Amino acid sequence: MKSIIHFSIFLLCITGPFVALSQGITEGAKVTGNIQIDGQYYTENETLGITDSSLNYRKTGMNGFANLLYTNGNFSAGMRMESYLNPMLGFDSRYEGVGVPYWFARYKTGSFEMTAGHFYEQFGSGLVLRSWENWALGYDNNLYGFNTSFSPIDGITLKGLIGIQRYFWEPYEIGNRGIVKGFDADFDLNEIFEKMADCQTRIDIGGSFVSKYEKVPKVTYVVDSKYFIDSVEWNKQTVYELKLPNNVGSWAARVNISNGGLNFYSEYAEKSNDPNATNGQIYKKGTALYSSLAYSTKGLGVFLSTKWIDNMSFKSKITETGTPPMLDINYLPAISKEHQYSLAALYPYATQPNGEFGFQGQIDYKIRKGTALGGKYGTSLTLNYSLAKSIKKDTVAISPITNSWVGTQGYKTNFLSIGDLKYYTDVNFLIDKKFSNKWKGTFGYFNQSYNKNVIEEGIYNENNMVKANIAVVDLTYRFTPSKSFRLETQGLWTKEDKGDWLSMLLEYNISPTWFFAISDEYNYGNPSDDLKIHYYNVAMGYTQNTTRFALRYGLQREGLLCVGGVCRYVPASTGLTLTITSTF
């Protein structure tokens, strides 16, 4: 609430003079914005176990936001109002409420830029710092404080920031979360050194330092020891206290080298000892390496990337854990591909911050027009493979004081070691083909192994591995330039978990305004006969330039919605969903 008042006063101070003064000053001033409202009306469904009480007697859910952005020359200010009344199913109940969790004022002069208020920032690939938001995911870890960027000469960019992170609607109080400070420097060598200006090879290096200060809680352990004096048993109690660090530092170094179609990127990061709720309060330092290599030329793209992370969860509150993952200072992206088809995305991978090795490779190839396989329009092929495994950990002896690994180094591991436990694999192949002016299609095959115990339960064994084969046929028929039908058929076959699925979607589009769709996802292979359910939906939408209305009625299956390796669990629901989005 305080922040709303601050912001309102601040915005009035800024806009006031423009209203009062002549029009000359307001010249160039612009206000733009966007708005989105998602509303749901829930109905009960006995088979899915959705009852009034499981819905907490809430008949409806509504998430909405409105952004306003004011710009005038080098000055800009903005705010985002959010409301969750009530939060829709699948969003954390702590979001319930309405307010302004994000506002800022930004000024730029020459090569200096300063933001006061809330801001989003990323250093390098985000291994030590990334603040970002994703509306659909219900994720927002914006920083509230100051952010500056300065470029003393061409090719050098320095950034510095200080702030506290958003935690639902909870205002900052001493001790309820930490203060984040960060510094980043980026050097574009070809810009800095004249001799390298015309060089084909471009090199960019950078480094970051991020630290967190937190007033940590006191954690003590009492150890009883017995001793005898004159055959009489006495008990001695010794109190031990965990020395939790008030300051946790992390740093990263990165390099990007490119030459024509070739690009190499690598970033290495370390974090000092940070016993926290995610790593089981061990004192081991954290390490991460992310590298990628890409080569492409017209019609061909090759991409390889690997990631090795060990104990890299870095949050601004030592006790924070669980989902949604809040107060994350850094960002550890999942290394698998985000799929565009619903059944291919039924088993999505989520990063394991306590340790994982990941690899991904992809080849994109376009068979040229006019060849036998390419046909009149050419054919696009995409082959992708991703793998996530454990890292090798040799556990150390447990502590006699805590009777656990709490307070110890936890385990030993060698840098870049790969363990035996498989977390996830995915091989997929997609063909995009335009047959004629009217017909085009996408054909896909996916083979996935999903370690449900590791990814969903945090249990590190291979006892619940879901192996799934998925096929997709997606056909579009355009019978006039603006009217088209789309038929999407998907199948998922697995002996594990919920068994086999078939899905069909029929869409009728009238460009650029209307769409109508009916769909059904049928879980015909569910081991329980009662749960062999048709998840049917009917939907329609209307778009007028930047305003879009969409209405959907039906059954939503439970599942994980993941963006960038961060996931949100969406429970099953039945009912009506209305989405309105508009930009102005």
Next chain:
Amino acid sequence: MKKIILLVLVVVPFTTLWAQGGSKALFKLPEANLQTMDGKPFNTKNLQNDGKPILLTFWATWCKPCMKEHDAINDLYDEWIEETGVKIYAISIDDTRSAKRVMPTVNGKGWEFDVLLDTNGDFKRLMNVNIPPHVFVLNGKKEVVWQHVGYLDGDEAKYIDVIRNVLAGKPVE
């Protein structure tokens, strides 16, 4: 306190209305730091087409309608350039997870237009983009004159119509 917010919401749009003064332009392209696909810094003030219209698309490798939109635009791009001289910039909002996969995807697909990276969504926020695909048409003065959300097969015909109208000095719709 609610009154204060209401007041702000009422006052701010008025300052805009005055400033617009009947101009067709919705707003001037804001400045943001992006990257080229090979990792070079790129500021949006350097988006250039010698006084001719620009089509900006916001997209991501995980966004299916975006990929369809780009395939469709790419098929027509040569004709569009010949007729209108339009230049297309595709702004990828892929984050670290997939940003480095953008260049091989674009080249592998054979797309001919320029692609830039907005890895942490800074430009996306400045342009008020909710979800991709979202396209903007800019006039020769680099002012946004039209925008459109979503992609349905055939929408590209509307884009080129708008661009033709911009060139002819007609209202965009």
